[in-house]
Amino acid sequence: xxxxxxxxxxxxxxxxxxxxxxxxxxxxxxxxxxxxxxxxxxxxxxxxxxxxxxxxxxxxxxxxxxxxxxxxxxxxxxxxxxxxxxxxxxxxxxxxxxxxxxxxxxxxxxxxxxxxxxxxxxxxxxxxxxxxxxxxxxxxxxxxxxxxxxxxxxxxxxxxxxxxxxxxxxxxxxxxxxxxxxxxxxxxxxxxxxxxxxxxxxxxxxxxxxxxxxxxxxxxxxxxxxxxxxxxxxxxxxxxxxxxxxxxxxxxxxxxxxxxxxxxxxxxxxxxxxxxxxxxxxxxxxxxxxxxxxxxxxxxxxxxxxxxxxxxxxxxxxxxxxxxxxxxxxxxxxxxxxxxxxxxxxxxxxxxxxxxxxxxxxxxxxxxxxxxxxxxxxxxxxxxxxxxxxxxxxxxxxxxxxxxxxxxxxx
Numbered sequence: 001x002x003x004x005x006x007x008x009x010x011x012x013x014x015x016x017x018x019x020x021x022x023x024x025x026x027x028x029x030x031x032x033x034x035x036x037x038x039x040x041x042x043x044x045x046x047x048x049x050x051x052x053x054x055x056x057x058x059x060x061x062x063x064x065x066x067x068x069x070x071x072x073x074x075x076x077x078x079x080x081x082x083x084x085x086x087x088x089x090x091x092x093x094x095x096x097x098x099x100x101x102x103x104x105x106x107x108x109x110x111x112x113x114x115x116x117x118x119x120x121x122x123x124x125x126x127x128x129x130x131x132x133x134x135x136x137x138x139x140x141x142x143x144x145x146x147x148x149x150x151x152x153x154x155x156x157x158x159x160x161x162x163x164x165x166x167x168x169x170x171x172x173x174x175x176x177x178x179x180x181x182x183x184x185x186x187x188x189x190x191x192x193x194x195x196x197x198x199x200x201x202x203x204x205x206x207x208x209x210x211x212x213x214x215x216x217x218x219x220x221x222x223x224x225x226x227x228x229x230x231x232x233x234x235x236x237x238x239x240x241x242x243x244x245x246x247x248x249x250x251x252x253x254x255x256x257x258x259x260x261x262x263x264x265x266x267x268x269x270x271x272x273x274x275x276x277x278x279x280x281x282x283x284x285x286x287x288x289x290x291x292x293x294x295x296x297x298x299x300x301x302x303x304x305x306x307x308x309x310x311x312x313x314x315x316x317x318x319x320x321x322x323x324x325x326x327x328x329x330x331x332x333x334x335x336x337x338x339x340x341x342x343x344x345x346x347x348x349x350x351x352x353x354x355x356x357x358x359x360x361x362x363x364x365x366x367x368x369x370x371x372x373x374x375x376x377x378x379x380x381x382x383x384x385x386x387x388x389x390x391x392x393x394x395x396x397x398x399x400x401x402x403x404x405x406x407x408x409x410x411x
Contacts, residue, residue, distance in 0.1 A: 003028045004400075005040050006375070009050035011367060012382065014057065014351050017344035019381060025055060027373040030403035035369055048410045053397060054381050057365050058101025058125075058374030059389075060354035061330065062269050063248055063319025066092050066124070067108030067162075071278075071324035072286030091327055092117065092124030098331050098393045101374040101401040102126040102364050104185070104357070106227065106248065106321070107133040107162040111183040123406060126374070128186070128358045130227065131179040134172060134215060135163045135190040136206050163190075169214045172207070176218040185358065187219045191228040191244070192235035195278070195294045202231050202252070202294060209242055216243035225359075227269075231298060233257040240264045246357055248319065250309070251275075251302035258305075258312035267357055268309045271321035273333040275299035278326065285325045306340050316341070317357050318350035331393075334386040343383055373403040377410065 004027040011023040026034040026042070034040055069087040070076055076084060088109075095103060103125040105113070110131055117124040164175040176187050189207060193200040200206075207215075212228075219226045225245040230236045232252045237260060239247060246267040253261075253268075261268060278287055278295045287295075309316055320330050337346045355365035364372050377398035380388035388395040399407040 003042055003045035004373075004403075005042060005045045005047045006050050006055055006377065006398075007039070007047055009053060009055035009377065010381070011035070012054050012056035012347075014344070014347050014366070017383065019054065019383060023055070025367065025375070027375070027400070027403055030373055032367060032369055032371050032373050032375075035367065048377070048398070048408070050377055050397075050410065053410075054378040054388075055367065056376050056378060056382065057351050057367050057371075058376055058399070058401060059099045059350045060102040060104075060318065060358070060365050061095065061100045061125075061320055061350070062104045062246075062317040062354045062357050063106045063271055063321045064095065064103045064327075064330075065108050065321070065323055066095075066103075066105050066113060066127075068323040070285070071282065071326055072288075073323065075286070088113070089116075089122040089124070092122060092127075094327065094392070095330065096123055096125050096401065096406055097396075097399065099376050099389060099396050099399060100125050100330065101376075101399070102128070102354075102358070102360075104128040104130075104319075104354075106130055106188055106319075114183065120404075126364065126372075126401065129184060130186050130188040131182055131184040132175075133163045133188040133190060133229070134166055134175050134179075134207075136167050136211075137165055169210055172211045173214050173218055176215045180218065180222045180224065184224070186224050186245075187215055187226050188248075189215055189226060189228050189239075189244075191230040191239045192232055194229060194231070195275070195291055195298060202298065203234075205235055205238065209238055212239060212242040212244065236261065240266045246317065248321070249298075249302070250305050251298040253305040253308060255308050255312065258308040258314055261309065262313045265315075267315045267317055267353070268306075269317040269319040269357070270302055270306050270309075270337075271319045271333075272302050272306065272336045273329050274321040274323070274326070275302060276332070276336060277322060277329040281326060303336070303340060306337070310341050310345070315353055315356070316345075316349050317354045318346070328392065331389050334389055338386060343386065346386075347382060373400055375400040 006025040011020040024040040109129040193204040227246040228239040228244045351365035
């Protein structure tokens, strides 16, 4: 890779919530090696004039589903693996072109996708993955039809098998070990019912506390962590008391539970945009009626829960949880949250906080000497207006990941 100097940029210092004008940034190989208020000189570097533009770290989405290529999840098992992989690759590339240079896939993607992106076989964000989620019989991940009586449904061995259906401590341990062996960066469990699953109630508590502790212990033994899909205060309380590190969704959380999350140093990753998008277009793309009704129940509650969490001092990540056709809404999470949190805090969620969540503090989500060169150059100032991050990356002049250009319109 050739060295690159970004000249005379307005550097977005997200940690201190300000814009520093007239900054040069030097990238060598895949790292940021120098940041200077003075002009950086080099005889062999490409120079890009960023006058009037904002230079900021690449965005991070801590809850995506690259392999969820259709909102109606029941249809995906009808696709051949090859077709779903190609569709997934397009979804990954679109995320990158919106400025998300890193993502955490929360069921579906695996080591193969990770390697394909690392080796640039497909264009996509740096990928952190959990492999298959763990869920109990009858839980959020159990998509078998009501007519099926057995424990193993061969009809569901097609392309889309996102969950290990496991019951009891021994089976839960084995499933967790299996995903860790396959390279998972974390383990995901279902700790309550969900919206997209038609048969389990939102309020349902899924794994027992012993089962949750068993998963947490297995992850800890690999220096990894557990994330839990959880909606209700009871489900969240059980999860964080058992050592779960991040709570996904959390729409029905009360103030007491938010306070507990802060005390336990747990992270919340809300996904407000997925409920808005499903409400708008869920019926069009085949979301079952029962899921549409569940969605209406939790949609507005999620905004209240986010306010509780922010007021309690909980560390809040940026996640979207969009499925299939709705993934084009990814950047609109910024717009929804700005009515609840200050813009600078939302930007921290999508950079600094998410970097902590995926155990990459000071490596991604930051413009810092020694960090990976994940860089966006933006026409406008995100601290003032989130519209510059909308429209599928239209206002992004440069998208660089790991020192490589994936978009560059600066001549």
